Amino acid sequence: MSINVRLMLWFLAISLIPCIVLTLLNNDRAVRSLERSVRSQLLSVGASKVTQLDNFIRNRRGDIAVISQxxxxxxxxxxxxxxxxxxxxxxxxxxxxxxxxxxxxxxxxxxxxxxxxxxxxxxxxxxxxxxxxxxxxxxxxxxxxxxxxxxxxxxxxxxxxxxxxxxxxxxxxxxxxxxxxxxxxxxxxxxxxxxxxxxxNGELYRIFSDFSGLGEKGETVAVTRKGDQMIFVTPTRHDPKAAFTRKIRMGENRSTAAQKAVQGDRGYGRAIDYRDEPVLAAWTYAPAFRWGLQVKQDLDEAYESIYSQRLLSGLLLALTTAAVVWVAWRVARSIARPVREAALIADRVADGDLTAVCANLKAPGEAGILLQAIRKMTTDLRSLIGRIQKSSVALMSTATEIAATSKQQEQTVYDYGASTNEAAAAVNEISATSKQLVETMSEVNLLAREASQMAARGQASLGGMDQTMRQLAESTGSIGSKLSVISERAANINLVVTTITKVADQTNLLSINAAIEAEKAGEYGLGFLVVAREIRRLADQTAVATLDIERMVKEMQYSVSAGVMEMDKFSEQVRNVVTDVQKIGGQLGQIIGSVQGLDERFDSVTEGMKVQSQGAEQIREAMMRLSEGAQQTTVSLREFNKATDHLREAVGGLKEEVSRFSVGQSAEVTPGAGTSGASFLSRA
Structure with a gap:
């Protein structure tokens, strides 16, 4: 379920369950109170009727005693x-x-x-x-x-x-x-x-025609028993001709309370009267007349106030439900919408899409801080990846140039070997061709200088590439530090959430204490009791919301920690590339030294050819040394070619890693720019 649905369900549970419980408790108390009131009223009326009958008979006994005496x-x-x-x-x-x-x-x-x-x-x-x-x-x-x-x-x-x-x-x-x-x-x-x-019968009937305390339908019924029949001995409120005309067989489902009364029983409860209507009845026995008395009131009339209260409670509960749903939807939307947008942007960043643009979605509180942090992280990543992509292109171009230079140097060394062979073959003709040999050695010397210069340029290019890789390593470290800052801020959010939870707990305790004091105050504290209950309800809602925020912050901390680990791996790869570049630079330095040594030997050979005093043997030895130097140069160039191939593979891997990121037209944005709002891409 989405956050919207969960928050709405929690709001409904927190608000409606107490309302329903309170409504049920109030309804139960009202029903009990009404039943006690009705029971007391009916029993009181029944006792009053028995007393009136006893007084009636007592007075008549007194009258007949006076007459007889x-x-x-x-x-x-x-x-x-x-x-x-x-x-x-x-x-x-x-x-x-x-x-x-x-x-x-x-x-x-x-x-x-x-x-x-x-x-x-x-x-x-x-x-x-x-x-x-x-x-x-x-x-x-x-x-x-x-x-x-x-x-x-x-x-x-x-x-x-x-x-x-x-x-x-x-x-x-x-x-x-x-x-x-x-x-x-x-x-x-x-x-x-x-x-x-x-x-x-007039005075006796007046006793039973008095319906005081019995509402609009209640009445007192007097019955006597003849065999297996129960006979009504007085008119009833709903049947004025019932006296000695209405009869009910004992054991029927009608007038059950009157049947108990005529058998000498006394009690109270629900029963079915002679009209087959459910009633609340009190029944008793009048020994003066040997009658059963049933004082009753229709159930719907007795519970009329309860029915009205239930209807009103249902309407209030429906209105409360509608209000809670509306408020829950508003609150859930204000929380879920920024979080959803942040999750969408984070998912796009994880897929390599850094082209997310900002919108004007406002988010208050911690959700706004989260949006602002993710927005800044996206901007910084977009800028960093853009620079890495450009650097990888430059590194690839430099590696290509180095490879071309090394092949040219290899060809030059090959030419050195061919010239040396020609010089060895022409030793016997040294006298005749000395002038030509001097010119040839001059050309070789010139080529050696050019090779030295080309190697120096290659070393300079490697130095620039080393600087670029160092900047890449520093940028990677900067990303790791920024992700660490995000993690620290998330930890701070956890501290704030903990503080809010403590405040909610304290508020809940205060509301409970306030409710206890309000109960002690009796009806004077009823208003304060309602306020205390509302405070406790708000404290419970705050505790639930802080739990959701704490869970989301933990998920963000987990994502940021994973990002830090990935950036650490990337930094390690960059440092390895820097080490390789440094090795290649050292090898180029060795090549330059070797070429410069050849330059000095060529000068010696040239000088020897000029003086020609050392003879052909010295020339042969010099040519041998020249051949050995050419071989060493060939070996060095092969190693240089291998190093160049490794560099191209490393740069190709780096380019492949960063090529999955799409930075769009905003790759040149300065990191940290535009962090003054907590708004992101909003999707309808």
Missing amino acids: APRTTQTIEDLSAAMAKGTLTDAVRQEKEKLFRQWILGYMEAYGYANLYLFDADSRLLYRTKADLDVGDRLLSGPLKDTEFAEVFERSRMLLQSEVSDYQTYPGLNEPALFLAQPVLKEGTVIGVVVLQVG
Whole structure:
């Protein structure tokens, strides 16, 4: 992956992972907090409903106890029971005996909201009732209502001698289900009758129609169990006609919380209500009525604030992602583009192309320093290689001239040998041809001087070539030193990166300390906690960026070290060539000395020929010496030719090495010129 992609991925990881973790943590805390709040609210409402029901029944028990213990009630039951036993209970007698009791009980019932009141004797015969809406027959326990809750509550109260409450039940003749309370009437410890009150449903229904704290859809459901069925005993918020009409079989997947409640269980959790809707419910048991109570709130309504928070968090996360991608792209582009350009130029230089031209690409910080260093290195290499190429051409030309001169000298020596043979053959005619021999020796002397002069020029040319090779060695050393400077600067960059890393670590520690102090400050430190987290995030980003810079600087140091090693090898080759040139110069000096010695011998021969006093023997000996000198000269010239061939091979190798570099039209640029910017070739 490119630096752009890696930096963008790191930016996204560094910025989004904390955001996602924070969002998840906040969402989890919000859900937990909301669940605790909803649970507390539902449990509180459920407990409140149970308390209200207990108070309702307690008050009704108190009311029926007052009625059962009132002297008027006792007197009325005794009078009506006695008249019924004698068979004298006519309508007139009944009205007379009921008159005072009726006036009192009607006011009491109206004040406390009771629907009806019944007085029975101990044998369940009806003595009195305020409204004739139920057919109880001659006796309650053997009449039409013998199998109802009405008869059962009468029997329990008479047997247990205490107030009893029936379950809600529908009765023929009543428009609504009815609830009855029964209380025995005692006289001297003996049951003389039973008072039965029919409780009005209005106040009880008001308890369940109070939806305070349950939102717009929450409600309290009261159920009772009959066999394997669960029966709703009160209207619901979503079904006003649910009382004793809505029934659910035990074990179904609906109203699971209510089923647990009617079985005497208490708890809280998620459940499915009678509408097949998921709800949060608290269920409990109301022992006063033997009812199961379910206080519930729809799940979507309870979690509405959480859903809104999640939507807002998602939008913020999307905006954060877009912003991070944009910033990461900008930062990655500002770092990767100069590095890419530097790598392209370095690759072209490695391939031998030194014609890279500068553009106006700006790069800040260490990337700009890197571009500037590579730009200076390219300029210096272009200038150096240009000079080396020119020097190699000059060396090749000089080597060619030396080879031509040596061949000419070899031919001249060959002529010397031929002249010597002719002189030996003409010894017998020395007397006749002495004048001609003198002239010939003069010509030979002239040729020797010319050979000496040509050898001197060859030695001078080798001296110039030696100077050029020394300059080449110095230039190579200069390149090595400049590459060393680049390596030192890269090391300095490493020091700066290390310092930045330490600063990032310290900043991270400071942000952690600041976060701890902000946590200690509570809600007053929330703003400072956000700032500390942002500082820690920036410190982490700085540490990641410094690691990338350190890696790139190490790669540059590796490349520069390889360049230094190559330049060291090249310097060693140049020094070897200088040594060879020095050897050739020495050999040319020997040739010049030999030629100058021939000049002196030719002078002696000429002088001898002039005086001719030493005779033909001396001439023969002189000619022998001349022949030996010619042979030595031939050997020296052959060695000189070999040295010249070696020089040409060395120069050819040098030219081949530098020929792969292309310096274009800027080979004459002065090293180090134009280093005032950090811009290079920019590719679209």
